[in-house]
Amino acid sequence: MSLAANLAAGTAQVISINAGAIGYGLAAIGPGIGIGLVFGHAIEAMARQPEATGRISLYMWIGFSLTEALALIGLVAPFIFHY
């Protein structure tokens, strides 16, 4: 078979086997950026006003757990659709 057909068939097979992994990889892009934003802004705020560190870290952990949840739901999704 031609190289292009070989490549296409191989790619389709690899994707169908690893659909869960690819799905998680795509799902982790958004939360990755989001968590970076949460912590980056929190660090900047703490640097601007060190006496507010306690209150800022409070909201930082809330923000982190909610953002990370989306990545973890992406981890669960292949199991849902498998069943």
Added chain:
Amino acid sequence: MTRDVPVLASGGCHIFGGCGFPSPGLQSFEFKPLFSIGSFHFTKPMLIAVICALAVIVFFWAAFARPKLVPRGVQNIGEIGILLVRDQILRPSLGKKGDGYLPFLTALFFYIWLMNLMELIPLFQFPAMSRIGFVWPLVFVVYFTYLYLGFKHQGFPGYIKNMIPWDVPKPVLIILIPIELARFFIVQPFTLGVRLFANMFAGHLLLLIFTLATWYLASFTVGLLFAAGSFAMMFFVFGLELLIDLLQAFIFTTLTAVYIASSLEAAH
């Protein structure tokens, strides 16, 4: 060469070699044994682990075999190493009374750091911690250390009791107990080991990809441009790996100190 050799980089074939290239993958982490005794195979990662252990032992023995009040020679460097672990890792978590754990944490830190650095030293060029079998014994040692200390200092029921948040309403407490137990007994040591393993695995794979790409993309086509780009990336990844080696050793040892500290805390 390796199990499957996909014909990638087929834009043009290599200047010196043929077409295709050995793609880095899981097979890059397996080694043929250097020698075998019966069915015990002694491979390169084992050799690296033995060499690192011997190096750490020999270095600290040479530094502190006959310690003098005014340090001379190797003792200077040994003291820098120990003070680094004591002030940056041990004192923040354990405080002054935790100084008894300094030999343990120093050995852990320098052993992991040297094993990680083996990724970048020519001739070795393999981080032994990227084989998970080398990580679990360290994790077990740390795990059983802080479990034993916790049970010794707080008693068996006390230790479990201190993990559970009591200031929540009763029905919520029932829901929280499995999570707390799962986190403490399963997830904590697991993430301790997997963090180290995954960082070393990914780093080694990155280095492999860029070095292999530099060589095998160098054909007399536009591939040469890609090869040059890979060559430049190699330097960035090298620097990144230097940082990550130190950081991962630091994080492992710091979390060990923190877990030991929380075990030693007597019940209030």
Added chain:
Amino acid sequence: MSGKGNGAGPRFAAARQAAAENRAQGLDIGWTVFGYLIAGMLAYGAIGWLVGRAVHVSLLFPIGMLVGLAISIGFIIYRYGRQGALTRPSPRGNAEGDDR
């Protein structure tokens, strides 16, 4: 060696100590929060899987994971999202926190 940098002298030992403690505490809190997320999914995923095997509804496994995720997020917000959460000692029966 006067150009060594501003943070290395003996005058800054206390600041360096505080920074190292904050770093250790930060590492601990960070990985604990992440550990709660994973542990919630793990514990309730396991419970959901066992119950699912018993009642032959295999969808309970991912549902259990999602429920566990929600519970652990709720607990993280409760535990780390209140005033004085950082100085309060880890959950004991008689914990008192100070308000910032």
